[in-house]
Amino acid sequence: MCDSDAVTDPPTLRERKKRATREALQAAALRLALERGPDNVRVEEIAQAAGVSTRTYNNYFPSREQAIVAGVAADRAAGVAAAVLARPAGVGLADAVVEAVVGLYADPGDQPPAALLMIAASPTLRDCYVEAVTTFEEPLAGAVTTRCPGVGPLAARVLAAAVGAAARVALRQWLHGTGEVPSMAGFVVPPAPLPDFVRAALLPLAPALDAAAS
Amino acid sequence: MCDSDAVTDPPTLRERKKRATREALQAAALRLALERGPDNVRVEEIAQAAGVSTRTYNNYFPSREQAIVAGVAADRAAGVAAAVLARPAGVGLADAVVEAVVGLYADPGDQPPAALLMIAASPTLRDCYVEAVTTFEEPLAGAVTTRCPGVGPLAARVLAAAVGAAARVALRQWLHGTGEVPSMAGFVVPPAPLPDFVRAALLPLAPALDAAAS
DNA sequence: ACGCAAAATTGCGTGCACGCAAAAATATGC
DNA sequence: GCATATTTTTGCGTGCACGCAATTTTGCGT
Structure with missing residues (x-):
């Protein structure tokens, strides 16, 4: 709240990549859920579709539902x-x-x-x-x-x-x-x-x- | 909500037993958590202390935390x-x-x-x-x-x-x-x-x- | 007292979330 | 450009929640 108005510095590579994987995971989760129905989507598939391990998937979303809904x-x-x-x-x-x-x-x-x-x-x-x-x-x-x-x-x-x-x-x-x-x-x-x-x-x-x- | 005021009929055996096991689980969970710390309590131990299977424990509480806190x-x-x-x-x-x-x-x-x-x-x-x-x-x-x-x-x-x-x-x-x-x-x-x-x-x-x- | 229907308990199998520690990737100072 | 500190990813292991179907227990009518 005391950020004053930091002008979102040049987005460092790290942040861009993080954002990218997060969005990739969201998109993959939503797409797969729409295709097969929410219950027929395994977490491993979401991670694989986003090109990361299942463990990193869990670093971004604490539950499968949140990944789909986010x-x-x-x-x-x-x-x-x-x-x-x-x-x-x-x-x-x-x-x-x-x-x-x-x-x-x-x-x-x-x-x-x-x-x-x-x-x-x-x-x-x-x-x-x-x-x-x-x-x-x-x-x-x-x-x-x-x-x-x-x-x-x-x-x-x-x-x-x-x-x-x-x-x-x-x-x-x-x-x-x-x-x-x-x-x-x-x-x-x-x-x-x-x-x-x-x-x-x-x-x-x-x-x-x-x-x-x- | 349309129960009007049902005078809690003679508590049937089933309900009494259910209440008993629920309270047993609550008590066991709280006691064990206090003794060993919340993180050193396995679900199996709570169930065992209450005399039920771990599966029935999960029929009463959807998470270990709720069992302790309830x-x-x-x-x-x-x-x-x-x-x-x-x-x-x-x-x-x-x-x-x-x-x-x-x-x-x-x-x-x-x-x-x-x-x-x-x-x-x-x-x-x-x-x-x-x-x-x-x-x-x-x-x-x-x-x-x-x-x-x-x-x-x-x-x-x-x-x-x-x-x-x-x-x-x-x-x-x-x-x-x-x-x-x-x-x-x-x-x-x-x-x-x-x-x-x-x-x-x-x-x-x-x-x-x-x-x-x- | 008996037997049948409803409800609760149980075991098993599966998928999932997360702590932990090693490895890879990225930023930073010289 | 290189060495180093920080952050992120990853694999592994553990514990947990829950669906399912078989089994036991309880309720109730006859």
Whole structure:
């Protein structure tokens, strides 16, 4: 947090390689999972597809599920803090936070829609995807203190954690309904758009956010 | 949730035996962990001490850490909902919830203080203990809807999850400071009593809780 | 008391995560 | 350019969680 604004020095070779293997692993894991189904992918195959040993694979991801999910969920999370700070100073904290989080799930993203379907179908992947929102929380807390220096570090952490919890609830609910979609006839209307779900889940926290900003 | 108030029928033999083995496993796990240190306890030993196979042990607990921690954390959680409902109807939702959660960590409990020290010392056990507060959340949501029928199920879930998140933050902070206690001279003043920590962490959520109760 | 259905326990096999220490790759000072 | 310190990769060994199917235990109706 005291990084001031280190301009991300010339990316040393080490970091570039690390990033490369991480992305290779993510891509391989997701691709294989989509091809064969999540349960028919052995860790050894993921590592082999990325050109590393299984041990190094485990140096990057603590579980097979995270390797599969990381690509679709992790990077988007990094944008939340920036989105909060980007809102004009006039709007309240609650609005800023809610819109920032909603914005994350608003656009279709660059991921194939099949990925979300697969994640929704597998309980293990669902849990992993839902728990990935934790990535938001620390940067969000930072953004909150930056925007409203009066809130104090504890309150910021608590509010960020609360927002994360609400997002988890919303995701869980939405994925729960989405997972069983291809059931009957072609009437597979997604029960409700995700952003609306997130907004509804975040709504009860608005009073707390606005009250803290004073 | 539609159990109305089933008066916990005559506990059938099966349930009694299940409860017995579960408690035996908890007790054995905690005892062995305290004796030898958490890392020097093999699952097989826990199972053997409880008189069951390692496979049945895994039918009761999904991880060794949970077996050790469950005894000190799980049962207390069950009381939260009751505590919320026990508060007189006059006090606001926020006060009721906060006091209920604080009350959980207020009394020393029937557990040896060494247990908490051990948990605080081991990162793995800490995480497990912290994550155990999730047990609160569903009953808490139920209690909230019972107390304030106007809040709607989604809001109740969100608020309960937010409270759980705040409690996790408080626990994490407190355990982090407590873990390194036996460092220098005998001046090992616990940085601050846990209840105060919890109260402080729950404070920022009060506006949301009170606003929902209307 | 008997027998059948439901549920729990058990053993086995498999895949996985991770600690540890050696080896390879990369950065840094001279 | 070369030697050295730091970091990353890798292989190996260990312990663990869990699916599956057979077996034992419990519940309940007759």
